[in-house]
Amino acid sequence: MLAGRLNVSTGKFAVEEVDEPHAGPGQVRIAVRAAGVCLSDVHLIQGMLKPLYLAGDSVTLGHETAGVIDEVGAGVTGLTVGERVLLQAGEFGGGTVLTRGVDYDGGWAQYAVSSAATVVPIPDTLSFEQACFIPDAVSTPWAAITTTAGVQAARAVGVWGVGGLGAHAVQLLRMVGAAPIIAVDPLPGARERALHFGADLALDPADPEFASLIGEATGGV
Numbered sequence: 001m002l003a004g005r006l007n008v009s010t011g012k013f014a015v016e017e018v019d020e021p022h023a024g025p026g027q028v029r030i031a032v033r034a035a036g037v038c039l040s041d042v043h044l045i046q047g048m049l050k051p052l053y054l055a056g057d058s059v060t061l062g063h064e065t066a067g068v069i070d071e072v073g074a075g076v077t078g079l080t081v082g083e084r085v086l087l088q089a090g091e092f093g094g095g096t097v098l099t100r101g102v103d104y105d106g107g108w109a110q111y112a113v114s115s116a117a118t119v120v121p122i123p124d125t126l127s128f129e130q131a132c133f134i135p136d137a138v139s140t141p142w143a144a145i146t147t148t149a150g151v152q153a154a155r156a157v158g159v160w161g162v163g164g165l166g167a168h169a170v171q172l173l174r175m176v177g178a179a180p181i182i183a184v185d186p187l188p189g190a191r192e193r194a195l196h197f198g199a200d201l202a203l204d205p206a207d208p209e210f211a212s213l214i215g216e217a218t219g220g221v
């Protein structure tokens with residue numbers, strides 16, 4: 001099969017012919033239908049980011065993956081061939097969190113193998129292209145909002161940077177009931193999109209009135 005692989009020692013990225021993986025015990029194989037490109041992938045290729053737990057020096061990139069199960073390993077229950085799924089961006093292994101497409105082979109390939117516990121079925125109404133980036137661009141801000149920050153309804157929240165993750169953060173904050181939601185980004189296009197997605201206010205961090213505008217919007221908080 002073809003796979004987009006990075007040699008982290010030489011920094012060389014190439015689409016290569018490699019052996020097809022197969023589902024081992026407790027695993028499934030999916031035929032990949034869509035895979036997202038994260039800025040972390042760019043940083044990996046540029047060498048700004050290094051895998052911490054990769055065995056060897058080459059890895060198939062891609063931690064945002066969706067597809068169809070086409071092989072089910074021994075001992076797997078509740079998942080069937082033909083099911084549409086997305087893959088979580090990583091899993092626990094050896095007492096640490098391993099990232100798919102960084103510490104082990106990911107989804108920039110025709111086939112990807114995943115432990116059954118990190119497979120999430122998706123509804124027919126959700127396209128593979130929309131589903132594939134949920135494991136990163138949606139779940140990351142979701143965890144930041146609900147777990148790390150513990151945001152509650154009516155809490156004022158600022159989102160610094162409303163790109164891929166931030167744009168989703170704004171929508172999730174709307175669901176949680178945060179108010180006001182203040183988007184902060186130097187790019188006018190990103191600020192406009194944030195307002196469209198439900199931000200109450202979108203500010204340029206270089207605006208000389210920035211601090212007073214935030215103070216005004218939050219009653220001085």
Ligand SMILES: [Zn+2]
Pocket residue numbers: 038039040041063136
């Ligand atoms: Zn990512």
